[in-house]
Amino acid sequence: MKITGLTTRLLKIDAAPRFRDGVVPPGRPSHWHFPLIVLHTDEGLDGYSMAYGPHGDGAALTEVLHESFWPLLRGADPSCSEALWQQLWTRQRHLYNQTDSLVGVIDVAVWDLRGKRANQSIASLLGQYTDYRRAYLTSRDETGSAEDIAREAAAAREAGYHGYKVQLRAGPASDIPRLRAARTGAGDGFRLMHDPNASYSLTEALAVGRELDALDFHWYEEPLPEAQLDHYRHLVETLRTPVVGGETVRLSDLPNFMTRRALTIARGDVLIKGGITGLRKAMAACELFGYNLEIHTANTPLLDVANLHVACASANTNMLEVHHPVFRFGLIQHPFDVGPDGCVRLPPGTGLGVELDWNWIDHHTTQIRKTP
The missing domain is CATH 3.20.20.120 (Enolase-like C-terminal domain)
Known part of the structure; x- marks a missing residue:
């Protein structure tokens, strides 16, 4: 199995319900943008993950995923998750203005693919x-x-x-x-x-x-x-x-x-x-x-x-x-x-074991980025 593509959707979430009385504190974003990550493969399986988005950085994270990490993902075998993680971790060391979170986001999608291919849950x-x-x-x-x-x-x-x-x-x-x-x-x-x-x-x-x-x-x-x-x-x-x-x-x-x-x-x-x-x-x-x-x-x-x-x-x-x-x-x-x-x-399915609500996702998507 090889990774053939990366799609990221920015999901727009109303932040107000998070706070008491539904009032967003001054200086905080009124809406969040959570990047939904999809890794595509040559076997037709997709692996899902998501990045954290309440700090106004969702679009920036999307760019980093596609520009900095996609070259390592292209053609990689999700079954070799340890080898891929080591490459991502090494790349991250030189991205001094970022954190390790994007390595984690990618790794979750890789494990989702591993589980689906093996017909087992990640656990x-x-x-x-x-x-x-x-x-x-x-x-x-x-x-x-x-x-x-x-x-x-x-x-x-x-x-x-x-x-x-x-x-x-x-x-x-x-x-x-x-x-x-x-x-x-x-x-x-x-x-x-x-x-x-x-x-x-x-x-x-x-x-x-x-x-x-x-x-x-x-x-x-x-x-x-x-x-x-x-x-x-x-x-x-x-x-x-x-x-x-x-x-x-x-x-x-x-x-x-x-x-x-x-x-x-x-x-x-x-x-x-x-x-x-x-x-x-x-x-x-x-x-x-x-x-x-x-x-x-x-x-x-x-x-x-x-x-x-x-x-x-x-x-x-x-x-x-x-x-x-x-x-x-x-x-x-x-x-x-x-x-x-x-x-x-634990949910009953393979990989992460959950089913995405694509109607909800389509309704809340504000931007889609695909590579290649």
């Missing part, structure tokens, strides 16, 4: 461990009041989720009362997590972390900028709440967090860690070092499905993140529509 190709993972819900955004947070936490528990993650980054004075409200709303014995998106200083992180200890939070995610490994180690040594780190670092930098004991739980996803191939490498490294890696949402439908396949082929992960429904678009049925048991399950 099966990876050596499936389970067919489901427990799900936790992430708060809608960082602007919610204490009352909003308490209601969301209570609703998450009532809906059957196995946890609720709060994302707050206004500082201890504003965040701590809302974290207390989350515990009040959820009640005792329900997993709560906090993710301030690397916004705290060490002093702030310690103050909030001690409160999380008192509130019996399940984990404390990326409280500090990722470069501050010594501060991360201090948090790990000082707090009882597990510290989650490494989400946004390059795949090759993740071992530094483990060798320096700068995390309790690792973080990653197929977008940031270089696709299914890269995330599997991260999972394996963590397992050998004795760490769990909890997979972060990519907020991109096909990438989150890819995350699910890796999660179901890995022993050292426990839950998957579910975010706002606005990120579940373009599929006939999304496996992240959580059931009463609070779990997400």
Whole structure:
């Protein structure tokens, strides 16, 4: 099987439903453009993936895919996904003004093709461990009041989720009362997590972390900028709440967090860690070092499905993140529509295993780029 073509569709998504009261904050795009990636082959099989698009960079990502990466894809055999990934990774090293995410986007489509050709799911190709993972819900955004947070936490528990993650980054004075409200709303014995998106200083992180200890939070995610490994180690040594780190670092930098004991739980996803191939490498490294890696949402439908396949082929992960429904678009049925048991399950098909909703996709496509 050989790759013969690359088609990218820009999908226009209304951003307003993502935010409270349907109001897009100043300075943010009113619409997102998610690039839908299609790899064509000489056997008539197509592999699908999608790039993240909420930052106004969808069109630029499309150009990079076609101009920088297509020469490596032309004529490549998707069955040799490791060899292709190594070539893409080497190319990416010299694209200093970009991140590793496009390697991940391409890699997901390659694995989709591998699964379809083998008539197996990606999880099966990876050596499936389970067919489901427990799900936790992430708060809608960082602007919610204490009352909003308490209601969301209570609703998450009532809906059957196995946890609720709060994302707050206004500082201890504003965040701590809302974290207390989350515990009040959820009640005792329900997993709560906090993710301030690397916004705290060490002093702030310690103050909030001690409160999380008192509130019996399940984990404390990326409280500090990722470069501050010594501060991360201090948090790990000082707090009882597990510290989650490494989400946004390059795949090759993740071992530094483990060798320096700068995390309790690792973080990653197929977008940031270089696709299914890269995330599997991260999972394996963590397992050998004795760490769990909890997979972060990519907020991109096909990438989150890819995350699910890796999660179901890995022993050292426990839950998957579910975010706002606005990120579940373009599929006939999304496996992240959580059931009463609070779990997400592998879809039944081959490759990624999901069916694209082409009527919806055609209606939301604003631009198509084909190569050759």
